[in-house]
Amino acid sequence: MKIVVISGSYFPYLEPPTACIKPFLLTLVQENNDIDLICPMSDNKVQSTLNVDGINVHFVSTFDNRFALLAKKSEHKVFRHLFSLYFLLNALEDLLS
Numbered sequence: 001m002k003i004v005v006i007s008g009s010y011f012p013y014l015e016p017p018t019a020c021i022k023p024f025l026l027t028l029v030q031e032n033n034d035i036d037l038i039c040p041m042s043d044n045k046v047q048s049t050l051n052v053d054g055i056n057v058h059f060v061s062t063f064d065n066r067f068a069l070l071a072k073k074s075e076h077k078v079f080r081h082l083f084s085l086y087f088l089l090n091a092l093e094d095l096l097s
Contacts, residue, residue: 001033001034002033002036003028003035003036004036004037005021005035005038006037006038006039007021007037007038007039008039009042010052010055011042011050011057012042013042018039025037025055026054026055029054029055034056035055035056036055036056037057037058038060039057040061041059041060041061041069042069067086068083071083
């Protein structure tokens with residue numbers, strides 16, 4: 001059976017909600033199910049589909065996601081401030097529309 005799962009970050013950084021479903025997914029893999037997991041990109045270096053633990057992991061990325069990763073991993077505070085400003089402007093735009 002082919003099963004598609006949408007989750008939080010799975011690879012290389014496993015988020016707690018995804019960690020909760022991982023044993024269930026591994027059981028499904030052992031039962032010869034074809035599992036495709038769709039998750040946000042959590043590392044700029046990983047951008048293609050990977051097979052992790054028998055699960056096909058597909059990464060989704062947006063400009064916001066890439067910008068947030070850059071701000072989070074940057075040693076320079078300017079990126080964090082720019083992302084905060086970008087986030088605030090987007091929120092303001094949503095409120096006014």
